[in-house]
Amino acid sequence: MTLRHEHRHYRTALLGLPAEPALRQVLDRQGRPQPLPHDGLMLTRFLAEQLGLELGDTIEVEVMEGRRQRLSLPLAAMVDEPIGVGAYLPLPRLNALLGEGPTLSGAWLLVDSRERDALNDALQAMPRVAAIGVLADAERGIREYMDETVLTFAMIFVALAGSIAFGVVYNNARIAFAERARELATLRVLGYTRGEVSRILLGEIALLTLAAIPLGWLIGAGFALLLNQAFSNDLFRIPLVLTPTRSALPPSASSPPRAS
Structure with missing residues (x-):
């Protein structure tokens, strides 16, 4: 129709x-x-x-x-x-x-798996039966399609995001060290140990990184929503589910999973 x-x-x-x-x-x-x-x-x-x-x-x-x-x-x-x-x-x-x-x-039939082959043979022999579909085969095909496409894209995105994040943090650390080299050297002359000076520099970078994580989660959730809509088609729509594991947090540190 x-x-x-x-x-x-x-x-x-x-x-x-x-x-x-x-x-x-x-x-x-x-x-x-x-x-x-x-x-x-x-x-x-x-x-x-x-x-x-x-x-x-x-x-x-x-x-x-x-x-x-x-x-x-x-x-x-x-x-x-x-x-x-x-x-x-x-x-x-x-x-x-x-x-x-x-x-x-x-008609939809609930079939004993032990009798499936015999039933399929009997249905194939009936001239008025045009086609036979097995839901288990359809589900397997969808899962294989998702494994080959969605999960592959996800691995590529994670690899790219990890490399970009490492590069940004590393470059910020090098720039901060270059800008504060005189101040750090002065602290060493005043008697600060190498470990104490390192904690001052790395502590600043850690604070900036922690402050950027919530914004990164927000941007990532928006990007996931756009990607979810882009993958939606007349074959299937994958619900967007945000869980603690997707945010790299333990379950106790985040809200319960919610689907949208």
């Missing part, structure tokens, strides 16, 4: 679900099941934003098979799904709009 709003359009599947689905639930980012509205469409928020929709707006639905009806439905609810994009209607409502009886085009 093709969803249209003003000059924007998006082609996707319109899923009809029972009132209380057991296996294929509509979940938000926190994994909480969301009820379907009695009348009107529920869209993934990412898809609604791509179409420029707000709650209450009318969506034109073009059915791409069968009698190819054109339906006008209101946007009744949005859900923050982290995986994929979707449009949902209660199954009886969808059947009524399409003028069909209680028909089904697909």
Whole structure:
């Protein structure tokens, strides 16, 4: 089906679900099941934003098979799904709009892993079964994609950030030492030990570094948010989660994790 709003359009599947689905639930980012509205469409928020929709707006639905009806439905609810994009209607409502009886085009099955191969062979032998999908394989593919892309980029960014931070601190230390060489030499003449003079110079650098860390966290969080939005697409959206370990602090020294 093709969803249209003003000059924007998006082609996707319109899923009809029972009132209380057991296996294929509509979940938000926190994994909480969301009820379907009695009348009107529920869209993934990412898809609604791509179409420029707000709650209450009318969506034109073009059915791409069968009698190819054109339906006008209101946007009744949005859900923050982290995986994929979707449009949902209660199954009886969808059947009524399409003028069909209680028909089904697909089903989700909870399968015993020991019987999976036998079940796949039996389904493959059925002429009316068009395709079989295994959620475990899809999850494995997404995780492999993240390992190959997101984690690789993260390692590159950490290496670059570490080298830049080391260079900045080292250069500041050399500049501070060059500017205060006469004062430090005077302190040595007055009887200060080498260790005491070093603590004065290094203490100043340490204070400046500690003062810069909170600002660095703030800039890093903003950059992480921008990077998170840049990686968001119709395949998946990775929630931004700020935890104590991401800030290089022990759990007791920072607030509890929070997802946004």
